[in-house]
Amino acid sequence: MPRFIKNGCLFFLIGLFQIYFEGGSFFIRPIIDFLLIFLIFSFFDFPFFYFVLLLLVRGFIFDTLSGLAWGTNLFSLFFSFGIGFFLTRLLESDNFFSRIIIGESIINLYFLALFLLNLFLSHSNLWLIILIDALINSVVYLVLMMLGRKIRTCLPSVGRTFFLASPR
Amino acid sequence: MKKAKIFQRLFIGVIILIALFFMFKIYFTNQNKLKVSSVSVFFEMKDNVFLNFFNQSSGWLNDLFHFNRIRYQTKNLEEENVNLLFQLTQLKNLEEENLSLKEAFNLKKETGWHLLPAQVLLIDPTGFSGQFWIDQGQNSGLKSGMNVILENQVLVGILKECFKDYCRGESIFAPQTKIGVENLESHVLAILEKDNRGRYLLKLVPQEANIKIGDLLVTSHENTNFLKGLLVAKVKDIIPSSNVLKEYILEPLFTKNQLSLVFVITDFIPSNAAFY
Numbered sequence: 001m002p003r004f005i006k007n008g009c010l011f012f013l014i015g016l017f018q019i020y021f022e023g024g025s026f027f028i029r030p031i032i033d034f035l036l037i038f039l040i041f042s043f044f045d046f047p048f049f050y051f052v053l054l055l056l057v058r059g060f061i062f063d064t065l066s067g068l069a070w071g072t073n074l075f076s077l078f079f080s081f082g083i084g085f086f087l088t089r090l091l092e093s094d095n096f097f098s099r100i101i102i103g104e105s106i107i108n109l110y111f112l113a114l115f116l117l118n119l120f121l122s123h124s125n126l127w128l129i130i131l132i133d134a135l136i137n138s139v140v141y142l143v144l145m146m147l148g149r150k151i152r153t154c155l156p157s158v159g160r161t162f163f164l165a166s167p168r
Numbered sequence: 169m170k171k172a173k174i175f176q177r178l179f180i181g182v183i184i185l186i187a188l189f190f191m192f193k194i195y196f197t198n199q200n201k202l203k204v205s206s207v208s209v210f211f212e213m214k215d216n217v218f219l220n221f222f223n224q225s226s227g228w229l230n231d232l233f234h235f236n237r238i239r240y241q242t243k244n245l246e247e248e249n250v251n252l253l254f255q256l257t258q259l260k261n262l263e264e265e266n267l268s269l270k271e272a273f274n275l276k277k278e279t280g281w282h283l284l285p286a287q288v289l290l291i292d293p294t295g296f297s298g299q300f301w302i303d304q305g306q307n308s309g310l311k312s313g314m315n316v317i318l319e320n321q322v323l324v325g326i327l328k329e330c331f332k333d334y335c336r337g338e339s340i341f342a343p344q345t346k347i348g349v350e351n352l353e354s355h356v357l358a359i360l361e362k363d364n365r366g367r368y369l370l371k372l373v374p375q376e377a378n379i380k381i382g383d384l385l386v387t388s389h390e391n392t393n394f395l396k397g398l399l400v401a402k403v404k405d406i407i408p409s410s411n412v413l414k415e416y417i418l419e420p421l422f423t424k425n426q427l428s429l430v431f432v433i434t435d436f437i438p439s440n441a442a443f444y
Contacts, residue, residue: 019210019293020222025230026339026422028366031295060195064206065290067297067338070199071192078188118296126296126343128364133295 004050007042011054014038019065030132036110037141040103043081044093055081069121076113080106100145107137200331207301207334210290283431284308298341302430305333315395315433322421323387323398324430340400340422348390349400354378357388360401360418368401370416379403379416395436
């Protein structure tokens with residue numbers, strides 16, 4: 001129970017940070033989607049129903065605020081994490097490199113779904129921004145995975161507190 | 169045993185698909201209620217010091233990364249300010265002359281637009297659409313299609329959807345923005361269009377049109393969505409071309425990175441407001 005509360009609070013804080021820090025500007029620009037990356041980290045360590053709840057909350061808030069067609073964010077999240085779920089069945093989800101592959105796949109599939117849905121529903125072509133977003137977020141996820149591994153190996157107690165499961 | 173496992177998995181998969189179907193159905197049916205409830209949660213938190221800190225630190229970091237550009241802009245603005253002060257003194261005399269002529273001919277005093285101030289609550293956090301939410305809605309007499317401006321008549325955007333206490337607007341930074349504009353100096357009519365790279369281009373300009381760098385562009389009478397006379401952009405550069413029509417690169421006048429106060433023109437609703 002405490003880890004669910006901890007995770008929920010972190011999700012809430014990162015969500016507020018995403019909305020008020022990244023969302024403080026009118027300009028169309030690429031951003032680091034910290035909340036998506038947080039969800040990918042939580043995806044490996046939390047049960048299915050709790051995680052679906054997080055996806056729902058993230059989906060409907062971003063559908064409200066993003067200006068894209070209603071349902072675009074939610075569908076993209078479910079699509080990308082659904083495929084991620086199947087990948088966890090094929091690959092060993094406890095393995096460090098598997099987590100990198102699964103995480104990167106989720107990020108790229110999410111942005112691909114966003115691009116295609118936006119193209120068909122809103123007829124607006126955001127390919128450049130979405131491509132840059134996908135690249136930036138992929139790099140950030142990779143960096144955070146590497147950092148996380150270093151922290152877990154150098155400071156096991158810190159790793160146990162902040163990273164609830166240690167991939168081998 | 170294997171068959172039983174496969175059937176079990178198939179059954180679970182079908183259950184999940186059905187659950188997803190109903191979930192999305194409810195999600196789409198209650199679209200408006202979900203939008204209003206999520207915006208009202210942020211409205212309750214709007215004066216939170218912690219969240220304002222996020223907002224301000226975003227602005228601070230942006231300024232830090234664009235320090236040179238800001239320094240250059242400040243220098244140009246100081247020079248422009250001196251030139252404008254000089255022009256203002258000349259225009260003062262013209263204003264007095266205009267007033268006395270109006271009195272002499274008994275002309276009615278021009279009434280300005282009716283402006284409703286509104287605070288910007290939220291801006292698109294995904295960086296895709298330039299969408300924003302304001303804290304006024306149908307209860308304040310707002311309707312979709314109304315124009316949103318700054319206090320110096322710079323066009324910010326247009327209201328797309330109005331609820332009881334909130335409205336959703338789309339700024340001019342939205343992708344595929346197209347506005348009919350008029351050059352203030354030469355009265356040439358053209359189209360301001362945003363391309364896929366995020367640049368604002370002035371298109372459909374005849375070769376013989378007299379447009380110079382620095383010219384101001386306002387919304388023209390050709391727009392069905394925007395009132396005439398709102399400041400939109402200024403000419404930044406010309407795109408060399410051998411075509412019949414010329415193209416220019418524009419710089420929007422609405423350059424504020426963060427915004428808290430806007431004004432909604434409540435006198436004007438576009439004729440195709442039903443499409444919003």
